[in-house]
Amino acid sequence: MASKTEKGILLRPGTEDPVIDWEHTCSNIATQAGQQGSFVPTWKAMQRLVSNGKTRAIGVSNFSIAELKEILPHSEDIPISCNQVEVHPWLPQNELISFSNAHAILTTCYSPFAGQKADGATLLKDPAVKKLAEQNGMDVGQLLQSWAVQRCTVPLGKSQTEARIKSNFAVRSLSAETMAALDAMEIPNGRGRTNDYSSAWGVDLFTN
Numbered sequence: 001m002a003s004k005t006e007k008g009i010l011l012r013p014g015t016e017d018p019v020i021d022w023e024h025t026c027s028n029i030a031t032q033a034g035q036q037g038s039f040v041p042t043w044k045a046m047q048r049l050v051s052n053g054k055t056r057a058i059g060v061s062n063f064s065i066a067e068l069k070e071i072l073p074h075s076e077d078i079p080i081s082c083n084q085v086e087v088h089p090w091l092p093q094n095e096l097i098s099f100s101n102a103h104a105i106l107t108t109c110y111s112p113f114a115g116q117k118a119d120g121a122t123l124l125k126d127p128a129v130k131k132l133a134e135q136n137g138m139d140v141g142q143l144l145q146s147w148a149v150q151r152c153t154v155p156l157g158k159s160q161t162e163a164r165i166k167s168n169f170a171v172r173s174l175s176a177e178t179m180a181a182l183d184a185m186e187i188p189n190g191r192g193r194t195n196d197y198s199s200a201w202g203v204d205l206f207t208n
């Protein structure tokens, strides 16, 4: 098996402890930490994979508007196909999605059920969501996946249960009232986010 160094992971000298590769980190995140960095060289390396026929399309994950802006000037020939970010009714990411749509970047939504909040809260158990699902004759997974598809995004609901893997695909059109009820569940100022390693990195990873 390849060692961490062979995989390109930077290690603290004499240890197996990984260190943050600020040089290849998006500039706005590196700047917050008093470092210099840019994602552009990595993006250009990814583009070569398309030119060389190794892959058909490339995308990014957890990119804010500022981070998309950093690579957009380098994306004319080989575009940013998608941005995979956390999205669900508690964290609808309206501004980021509308910016992405304007630049033909597809948003794929991870944790679409808000499945990982540290305090154990999840949309799957939210009484208001459960009631809406019942009113629509669906289960909560189908309701939340349908909300995402109706917003022209791609939900990545995960399940280890065969029956749910199948049922989560059964999306259908929701009424304007149901969409509005889900849209109204946003927890302001990004507090609906369930995945955030900002404190571990010592920088705000989710600036716009």
Ligand SMILES: NC(=O)c1ccc[n+]([C@@H]2O[C@H](COP(=O)([O-])OP(=O)(O)OC[C@H]3O[C@@H](n4cnc5c(N)ncnc54)[C@H](OP(=O)(O)O)[C@@H]3O)[C@@H](O)[C@H]2O)c1
Pocket: 061, 062, 084, 085, 109, 110, 111, 112, 113, 114, 115, 116, 124, 139, 140, 141, 142, 156, 157, 158, 159, 160, 161, 164, 167, 168, 195
């Ligand atoms: N790019 C990134 O930085 C990033 C970060 C986080 C996650 N992701 C990816 O996004 C995907 C999903 O994220 P996630 O696992 O955090 O959250 P999620 O899909 O929102 O939630 C998963 C949880 O929902 C449960 N579940 C699924 N369907 C259900 C249903 N119909 N009814 C009741 N419970 C249901 C699952 O339980 P069961 O398994 O028991 O059904 C599991 O506990 C994963 O593939 C993950 O790798 C990407």
